[in-house]
Amino acid sequence: MVVQGIVDKAAIRSTDVVMEVGPGTGNLTVKLLDRAKKVVAVEYDVRMVREVLKRVEGTDHARSLHVIQGDVLKVALPFFDVCVANIPYQISSPLLFKLLAHRPMFRCAVIMLQEEFAQRLTAKPGDDLYCRLSVNTQLLAKVDQLMKVGRNNFRPPPKVDSRVVRIELRNPPPPVNFNEWDGLVRLVFNRKHKTLHAVLTTKSVLTVLEKNFKTYMALRGKESGEVVAGIEIEGGKTGVPIAGGVKALVEEVVALPAFEGKRAAKMDLDDFLALLAEFNQRGVHFSS
């Protein structure tokens, strides 16, 4: 029933190429082959590769199944319309981010995840599980919770329940530099209940921001030939020091009415986008 549920929720069309991650012995694979034009399965374990190929041997499905033996995190993903994955939960996060960055865009991914991980993906500001994973995922994709799969559906039963989710990439993608975005949310979700001021004005954070600031200003100076405020550019040029340095810029941003007293735990995507824009406008960057 679980396998059939996953196949139904994936709404596969007869023209689709489906990428299945971790086919194992092929329980899901054969059902996908019933619906899709082609299934490309990525399987790490050579014994499982043999099993799944044996399962379709001599059937009509043999021609529509292609198996790539390898680690899904390392191989170049093939073209696909729909991804279906039932994979070990340790690789949920890296696989999710590989899919979120994958191009060309695919129609959807239907993935079985650990219940708590799935809840994190859709958590909203103020929820206990709201975290960096929530905002990063929601920035790049729309996630729907499809069905809960209790632990007793498995033999032997694992310690946790599972959940099937559907992921659709946002198209067009958001106009934001993801490294900058992730650099900022990583910092503020480190201590999500602290104010932005408390998190972003610690000595260690300011040291990193200062370093990034110098790198960006030096690049800008090199490109335009201008001497940028406060920065010693390689070759000996110096500019006028900004009073208070990067710390003053950070304090100026976190004191803006939109951000004063705010904490990551209660901020939504628009708040983070606006915050990042204010920093970047002042030359404060979160990726080097």
Ligand SMILES: C[S@@+](CC[C@H](N)C(=O)[O-])C[C@H]1O[C@@H](n2cnc3c(N)ncnc32)[C@H](O)[C@@H]1O
């Ligand atoms: C939980 S089983 C899924 C079995 C099958 N999909 C089913 O529903 O009956 C996970 C499968 O993922 C494969 N796998 C684990 N890590 C992988 C990786 N990094 N890349 C590709 N396959 C992987 C395992 O070898 C195993 O066959």
